[in-house]
Amino acid sequence: MEPTITQGGNFSDHRGTISYVNDFSFKDIERFYIISNSDANPIRAWQGHKLDAKNFYCLSGSFKIHFVKIDDWEQPSKDLVIETVFASASDSKIIHIPAGYANAIESLESDSKLISFSTLPLSNVSEDDVRYDSNYWKIND
Numbered sequence: 578m579e580p581t582i583t584q585g586g587n588f589s590d591h592r593g594t595i596s597y598v599n600d601f602s603f604k605d606i607e608r609f610y611i612i613s614n615s616d617a618n619p620i621r622a623w624q625g626h627k628l629d630a631k632n633f634y635c636l637s638g639s640f641k642i643h644f645v646k647i648d649d650w651e652q653p654s655k656d657l658v659i660e661t662v663f664a665s666a667s668d669s670k671i672i673h674i675p676a677g678y679a680n681a682i683e684s685l686e687s688d689s690k691l692i693s694f695s696t697l698p699l700s701n702v703s704e705d706d707v708r709y710d711s712n713y714w715k716i717n718d
Contacts, residue, residue, distance in 0.1 A: 578675040580644060582662065585669035596669040598634070605696045611636065612691040614684040622681030623714060625650065625707035629697035631674045633682075638689025639665035643681040643716055644674050650707055653679075659714055664691070679709060681716060 585598030614621055625647055633642055642664060645657040662672050671694075674680055682691060697705055 581673045583671045587669055598671050601671045606694045607698045609694045612682055616687050619684040622711045623679045623709040625679035626676055626705055628676050628705040629695050630676050632694040633672045634692045635664040635666050636690040636692055637666045638686035640691050641683040642672050644678045646678055
C-alpha cells in the first residue's frame, strides 16, 4: 500500500467555518493524539511503524510530513527516497501513511497542531514502534 491523501474542504458563511474530510473512514482507527512540536525542536523524526498506519490532519498552522518506505527494519538504507507532503489548517486533508514507513513531522509555524489517528491499539505499540536517529535521513528544505 502507498501513502494517500484524502482531500476535504471548507465551508464558510456568516456563522463561521466548517472544515471536513467526508471521504475519510474511521473504521480502523483505534486511538488518536495531537502533536505540537516546540519552536526549539520543530522536527520530530524518525518513527517507523511495522504494523500501525498513521493518518495526519493539520488542526492549526502548517507542517511538512516526511516519510520513507523502510527496506530493512534492522539496518535501513540511508539512501531511501524521502517523500514530503505539505499540510496546513486551511487545506483540509488527511495524509495516510501505511504500515511499513518511517515518518518525520516538521512544524513550519509556532503553535502548529497536528492530529494523528492510529490503527494499532496502544497495547501493541511496543512491538511496532521503531525509532531512528533524527538525522538518519537528511531532510532537505
